[in-house]
Amino acid sequence: MDFKTVLYRESEKIATIVLNRPDRRNAISYELIADLLAALKQAAESSSVHVVILTGAGPAFSSGMDMENLKQLIGRSDQQNLKDSETMAGLFRALYDFPKPTIAAVNGPALAGGAALATLCDFTLASPKARFGYTEVKIGFVPGIVSSYLVSNVGEKRARDLLLTGRIFAAEEARELGLVTEIVPPEKLLDRAQELGEQLLENSPASVRATKALLSWFTKDQMDRQIGRAVKENAAIRQTADFNEGITAFLEKRRPRWTS
Numbered sequence: 001m002d003f004k005t006v007l008y009r010e011s012e013k014i015a016t017i018v019l020n021r022p023d024r025r026n027a028i029s030y031e032l033i034a035d036l037l038a039a040l041k042q043a044a045e046s047s048s049v050h051v052v053i054l055t056g057a058g059p060a061f062s063s064g065m066d067m068e069n070l071k072q073l074i075g076r077s078d079q080q081n082l083k084d085s086e087t088m089a090g091l092f093r094a095l096y097d098f099p100k101p102t103i104a105a106v107n108g109p110a111l112a113g114g115a116a117l118a119t120l121c122d123f124t125l126a127s128p129k130a131r132f133g134y135t136e137v138k139i140g141f142v143p144g145i146v147s148s149y150l151v152s153n154v155g156e157k158r159a160r161d162l163l164l165t166g167r168i169f170a171a172e173e174a175r176e177l178g179l180v181t182e183i184v185p186p187e188k189l190l191d192r193a194q195e196l197g198e199q200l201l202e203n204s205p206a207s208v209r210a211t212k213a214l215l216s217w218f219t220k221d222q223m224d225r226q227i228g229r230a231v232k233e234n235a236a237i238r239q240t241a242d243f244n245e246g247i248t249a250f251l252e253k254r255r256p257r258w259t260s
Contacts (some may be wrong), residue, residue, distance in 0.1 A: 001038060006032065010048060012201075015043040018055045019061070022059075026057065029068070029069050036091060037091055040052070040098060043112040051102075053190075060088055061107055062111070064114050064115075067108050068139065073247060088145055089145045089231050101197075112135050112141075112234070123182075128183060134163050135166040138165065140246025141237060142233045144234040169230075
């Protein structure tokens with residue numbers, strides 16, 4: 001299958017998916033969401049793939065949502081906002097529940113939705129140049145969809161810190177929080193991801209898949225409830241004055257003037 005915004009290759013039972021919009025710092029567009037979902041589906045259905053590596057082209061992993069798509073969010077209907085939120089939730093869920101082991105090789109900044117993609121993988125390897133941030137509150141969004149996963153990963157108190165401040169933090173802090181598995185020199189990042197993938201290939205594929213399915217089952221009911229509510233909150237905030245101001249200020253490269 002041909003993709004416009006991701007690169008996909010299979011080699012020695014490992015599929016590598018590269019977010020391929022380096023000129024836009026691999027920002028998440030609607031087209032990229034569709035391509036990434038299709039690439040994950042292809043890897044899931046391929047009998048010759050047992051491990052997936054996810055990384056970014058160029059100096060960034062993913063800078064978050066694409067600016068052109070951000071412009072389109074202002075003035076959308078309730079139904080359109082709900083559908084958009086459900087689409088993003090579907091992408092996150094597809095990655096979180098992916099039936100085969102996933103490895104994120106975070107080569108640079110991973111912000112907002114990009115941070116979610118990086119930390120939803122089973123293993124997250126990061127270059128010292130990587131930066132993370134759940135920055136949605138800075139532009140009037142609600143980081144609802146990722147919040148459930150984040151609380152599960154780092155605990156409620158730490159999740160409150162990251163989500164309410166929207167601060168950007170370094171790879172070392174991400175490792176201390178448990179969001180990063182290992183920090184790897186930039187020139188060795190993909191080699192280390194490949195090495196980890198080969199280590200996973202030594203295990204029984206059936207056992208690995210069953211273990212992943214069991215881990216997903218442990219949290220399924222809770223995740224269903226939490227993400228259902230998060231989707232609604234994510235859609236509802238888009239009808240507020242703060243959302244319009246936050247997006248406008250971001251696009252105009254100025255500080256927002258909150259009025260709510």
